[in-house]
Amino acid sequence: MFGIVRPCAHRLGEGLKTQWMAHLCGLCLALRGDHGQFARVVTNYDGLLVSVLTEAQAERATGWRRTAGPCPLRGMRTASVAQGEGARLAAAVSLVLASAKVRDHVADGDGLLARRPVALAARRVARSWGRAGARTGADVGFDTAVLVDAVDRQLGVEALAGLGTPLLTVTEPTETATAAAFAHTAVLAGRRGNAVPLAETGRLFGRLAHLLDAVEDRETDAASGAWNPLTGTGTPLTEARRLADDALHGIRLALREVEFTDGRLAHILLAHELRNSVDRAFGTSSCGHRVDVYGPPPTGPYAPPGGPGGPPFPPEPPRRDRRGLLAGCLVWAGLACTCQMCCGEFEDPWSRQRRDGLCSQSDCDCSGCGDCCQCCDCCGKCCEGCDCGCDCGC
Numbered sequence: 001m002f003g004i005v006r007p008c009a010h011r012l013g014e015g016l017k018t019q020w021m022a023h024l025c026g027l028c029l030a031l032r033g034d035h036g037q038f039a040r041v042v043t044n045y046d047g048l049l050v051s052v053l054t055e056a057q058a059e060r061a062t063g064w065r066r067t068a069g070p071c072p073l074r075g076m077r078t079a080s081v082a083q084g085e086g087a088r089l090a091a092a093v094s095l096v097l098a099s100a101k102v103r104d105h106v107a108d109g110d111g112l113l114a115r116r117p118v119a120l121a122a123r124r125v126a127r128s129w130g131r132a133g134a135r136t137g138a139d140v141g142f143d144t145a146v147l148v149d150a151v152d153r154q155l156g157v158e159a160l161a162g163l164g165t166p167l168l169t170v171t172e173p174t175e176t177a178t179a180a181a182f183a184h185t186a187v188l189a190g191r192r193g194n195a196v197p198l199a200e201t202g203r204l205f206g207r208l209a210h211l212l213d214a215v216e217d218r219e220t221d222a223a224s225g226a227w228n229p230l231t232g233t234g235t236p237l238t239e240a241r242r243l244a245d246d247a248l249h250g251i252r253l254a255l256r257e258v259e260f261t262d263g264r265l266a267h268i269l270l271a272h273e274l275r276n277s278v279d280r281a282f283g284t285s286s287c288g289h290r291v292d293v294y295g296p297p298p299t300g301p302y303a304p305p306g307g308p309g310g311p312p313f314p315p316e317p318p319r320r321d322r323r324g325l326l327a328g329c330l331v332w333a334g335l336a337c338t339c340q341m342c343c344g345e346f347e348d349p350w351s352r353q354r355r356d357g358l359c360s361q362s363d364c365d366c367s368g369c370g371d372c373c374q375c376c377d378c379c380g381k382c383c384e385g386c387d388c389g390c391d392c393g394c
Contacts, residue, residue: 035129051089
């Protein structure tokens with residue numbers, strides 16, 4: 001699972017978390033239903049924003065949800081999931097962009113793709129995904145050619161870029177692609193008047209996605225010798241952060257012009273969680289909620305986390321109850337194969353401590369927030385310090 005918008009479950013609250021999971025599962029099932037099981041690997045957090053925006057604008061009516069059967073990723077539980085044209089548009093966008101990404105990696109000869117047999121197989125998969133995305137896009141009235149064109153132009157833009165090239169010249173193709181996808185949600189929802197502000201929202205979101213990807217990959221790209229937008233254009237991190245903050249502000253302004261039926265989830269994802277993504281990429285945030293309910297391995301059985309005065313860690317299980325290396329590996333394989341490590345609560349294969357599933361782990365900046373993360377009914381964000389201009393009482 002990948003994407004820059006990874007919401008914090010503590011801030012979403014139970015209701016919005018359920019909605020978010022409905023769209024995530026809806027995208028996954030739309031991919032499976034139209035294109036087979038393997039297509040589900042392109043499910044990503046950012047793609048489901050298309051589904052969220054479509055439903056947020058639509059008039060409330062039956063047909064936007066269905067009950068899905070038991071799934072290992074949900075701990076073999078049924079769930080209400082999103083369906084319809086929004087989920088299918090999200091699937092089309094995800095397939096086309098994943099196809100382009102694979103072709104890009106093949107062209108660069110990254111990792112195993114440097115081997116000819118693997119590269120041939122990858123090209124075949126990329127072509128299949130590209131055609132599948134185009135078919136699904138056509139079914140919902142969206143021409144995926146704009147996405148393919150943007151990806152093709154990206155390669156040419158990067159080839160011509162050098163020191164002194166404006167960074168926004170490099171991000172333009174991504175901006176164009178996301179603007180088109182976001183604007184089409186207004187068409188699907190029957191709110192054509194929203195197309196212009198949503199196109200602006202998408203354009204700035206694409207800029208942020210490109211910027212944050214460049215920031216997070218800067219050191220890795222330097223080590224491997226790969227081209228990076230920041231180093232390739234000589235853009236310092238301070239300028240990248242300024243551009244990111246400007247994009248955040250622009251997204252909030254554009255969202256004010258959008259007429260939503262129920263925009264709470266779209267608001268928290270694009271006005272709040274996106275800011276957390278920027279802070280996370282630039283290393284300017286911390287999280288007051290521990291990802292693991294037991295925290296990092298303690299120095300002693302009762303060492304307090306986070307300094308003096310913190311609640312004690314539970315004692316580690318007696319050594320005789322801990323599994324050995326081989327037994328733990330076998331248990332780990334079983335948990336992974338049945339997907340219990342994804343969304344449910346499970347027992348650590350070696351220590352036997354209770355752990356939260358990976359899907360419930362997300363970064364947040366709730367430090368200093370205490371227990372007030374649910375004080376705002378609209379967005380689930382702490383009222384203190386909210387600058388998005390929403391009318392939810394923040």
